[in-house]
Amino acid sequence: xxxxxxxxxxxxxxxxxxxxxxxxxxxxxxxxxxxxxxxxxxxxxxxxxxxxxxxxxxxxxxxxxxxxxxxxxxxxxxxxxxxxxxxxxxxxxxxxxxxxxxxxxxxxxxxxxxxxxxxxxxxxxxxxxxxxxxxxxxxxxxxxxxxxxxxxxxxxxxxxxxxxxxxxxxxxxxxxxxxxxxxxxxxxxxxxxxxxxxxxxxxxxxxxxxxxxxxxxxxxxxxxxxxxxxxxxxxxxxxxxxxxxxxxxxxxxxxxxxxxxxxxxxxxxxxxxxxxxxxxxxxxxxxx
Ligand SMILES: [Zn+2]
Numbered sequence: 001x002x003x004x005x006x007x008x009x010x011x012x013x014x015x016x017x018x019x020x021x022x023x024x025x026x027x028x029x030x031x032x033x034x035x036x037x038x039x040x041x042x043x044x045x046x047x048x049x050x051x052x053x054x055x056x057x058x059x060x061x062x063x064x065x066x067x068x069x070x071x072x073x074x075x076x077x078x079x080x081x082x083x084x085x086x087x088x089x090x091x092x093x094x095x096x097x098x099x100x101x102x103x104x105x106x107x108x109x110x111x112x113x114x115x116x117x118x119x120x121x122x123x124x125x126x127x128x129x130x131x132x133x134x135x136x137x138x139x140x141x142x143x144x145x146x147x148x149x150x151x152x153x154x155x156x157x158x159x160x161x162x163x164x165x166x167x168x169x170x171x172x173x174x175x176x177x178x179x180x181x182x183x184x185x186x187x188x189x190x191x192x193x194x195x196x197x198x199x200x201x202x203x204x205x206x207x208x209x210x211x212x213x214x215x216x217x218x219x220x221x222x223x224x225x226x227x228x229x230x231x232x233x234x235x236x237x238x239x240x241x242x243x244x245x246x247x248x249x250x251x252x253x254x255x256x257x258x259x260x261x262x263x264x265x266x267x268x269x270x271x272x273x274x275x276x277x278x279x280x281x282x283x284x285x286x287x288x
Contacts, residue, residue, distance in 0.1 A: 017081055018081050019079040019080075019081045019082050019084050020067035020077075020079055022058060022060070022086065023060040023062040023064065023086070024062070025060055025061055025062055026058045026059070026060040026062075026086060027058060027059055027060070028056075028057065028058060029057035029058055029059045029087065029092060030057070031052065031055075031057055032092070032093055032170065033170075034093060034095070034170065034172050035052060035098065035102075036052060038095055038098055038099050038102060039052040039102055041099060041124055041237070042099050042102045042103050042106060042121060042124065042125065043106065045120050045121040045124045045125075046103060046106050046107065046116060046120050046121055047120065048106040048107065049106075050105065050106045052102075054083055055083050055084070055085055055102075055105050056082050056083060056084040056085070057084075057085050057087070058084065058085070058086045058087070059086070059087045059088070059089045059092050060086060060087075060088065060089060061088075061089045063088070064076065064077065064086060064087075064088050067079065068110060072130060074088075075087065075088050075090075075091040075094065075097045075126075075257075075258075076088060076091060076097055076098075076100070076101045077101070077104075077110075078101050078104035078105055078110060079110070080108065080110070083105055083108075085101045085102075085104075085105060087101065089255065090255060090256075090257065090258070091255065091257050091258075092255040093170065093172060093255040093256050093257075094239070094255070094256055094257025094258075094260070095172065095174065095237070095239035096124075096125060096126035096237065096239060096257075097126050097257060099121075099124060099125040099126070100117075100125040100126045100127070100131070102125075103116060103117065103121055103125050111134060112127065112131045112134040112135045113135065114135035114136060114138060114224070117131055117135055118132070118135050118138075118222055118224050118225075119224070122222075122224070122225070122234060122235075123202075123234060123235045123236040123237055124235070124237050127221075127222070128221070129221055132221050132222045135222070137223070138222070138223065138224035138227060141186060141188050141227055142186065145185075145186050145187065145188055146185070146187055146188070147187070147188045147189070147190050148183075148187045148188070148189055148190070149189070149190060149275075149277075150189055150190075150191065150192075150273075150274055150275030150276055150277035151276075151277050152183075152187075153179050153180065153181060153182075153189065153228075153274060153275075153277055154179070154180040154182055155177065155178070155179050155180075155272065155273060155274050155277045155278065155279040156177075156178050156180075156279050156280070157175065157176060157177045157178065157270065157272035157279040157280075157282060158175075158176050158178075158282075159173060159174070159175050159176075159270060159282060159284050160173060160174050160176065161173060163285060163287065164240075164242050164284070164286050164287075165242060165286070165287045165288060166242040166243060166244035166265060166286075166287070166288050167244070167288065170241075171241050171242035171243065171244070172239065172240075172241055172242075172256075173239075173240055173241075173242065174237050174238065174239055174240070175204060175206070175237075175238045175240060175270055175272065176235050176236070176237050176238070177202050177204065177235060177236045177238070177272035177273070177274060177279060178233055178234070178235045178279075179228075179233065179234050179235065179274040179277075180231075180232075180233045181228035181229070181230065181231060181232050181233075182231070183230060183231075184230050184231065185230050186227070186228060186229050186230055187228050188226055188227055188228075189226045189227075189228065189274075189275060190226070190275075191220055191226055191275040192275060192276055194217075194219075196219075198219045198220055198221065199219070199220050199275075200217035200218065200219060200220065200275070201217075201218050201219070201220040201225045201226075201236070201274060201275065202217065202218045202236040202238075202272065202273070202274055203215070203216070203217040203218075203271075203272070203273045203274075203276070204216055204217070204236075204238055204270070204271065204272045204273070205269075205270075205271045206240070206261070206263055206268050206269070206270050206271075206284075207268060207269055207271075208263075208264075208266040208267060208268050208269075209266070209267060213263065213268060214261055214263075216259075216261070218236060236272075236274075238261065239256075239257075239260075239261070240260075240261040240262070240263060241256055241260055241261065241262045241263070242262075242263055242264075242265060242286045242287075243262050243263060243264045243265070244265070244288055263286055264286075265286050265287055265288050266285075266286055267283065267284070267285050267286075268283070268284045268285075268286060269281050269282070269283060269284075270282040270283075270284050
């Protein structure tokens with residue numbers, strides 16, 4: 001009867017049954033209303049269901065380090081023992097970061113399997129360089145898979161909620177670009193090369209009538225973003241924030257991440273593209 005007990009004690013000491021120590025100033029975080037919608041998005045893309053209420057949330061103003069790789073600073077981490085997510089205070093309503101941690105809680109694993117982070121929920125959750133590295137390279141396309149130009153794909157976009165306001169859910173909303181391979185066979189898409197060595201995949205711009213606004217693009221950090229299965233649809237979810245007219249800063253509020261998209265109320269043209277193939281423009285009214 002000795003051996004099983006020793007094994008249990010060893011399990012405790014190697015950390016899988018205990019959470020990493022919380023940063024000293026960590027505070028319990030009451031999930032903001034937006035979390036329910038984000039949780040539903042991650043349940044839907046992953047095909048998994050779970051209880052948002054069972055996740056224990058904390059935020060901290062200290063720089064967070066990845067508990068598994070001591071040197072890397074991270075926006076958040078999930079740990080198994082208490083189903084706990086700790087977020088850097090600047091990222092508590094940064095949608096793609098929060099959804100990344102939610103996906104850990106749903107798959108109940110700290111790693112980044114490609115099937116979850118880059119395939120099923122690719123574009124819905126953030127997966128930066130470290131995540132892509134951890135996921136490992138995708139399987140190479142079968143020999144003879146045709147290479148096509150982005151212009152041969154179907155690109156569409158949508159805003160949710162359809163009429164974003166600064167009052168609803170703290171002004172948070174999403175712009176989703178969808179890319180559909182209408183062929184009945186897999187394809188590899190040749191993205192135009194950008195200025196650097198890594199091409200852009202998705203591009204997006206939101207401008208009001210006077211041309212004020214932003215334009216940005218996502219780098220194709222994962223080559224898998226150019227591999228489409230027969231009939232596959234990939235997407236990219238871009239979070240943005242509607243600023244009330246009396247808001248003190250165009251940079252948005254605390255918690256919306258490193259490079260927030262914060263737009264004053266007005267009527268905008270939303271443009272999305274994949275490798276230069278544009279979705280039809282959307283006219284979007286952002287109101288108070
Ligand atoms: Zn992660």
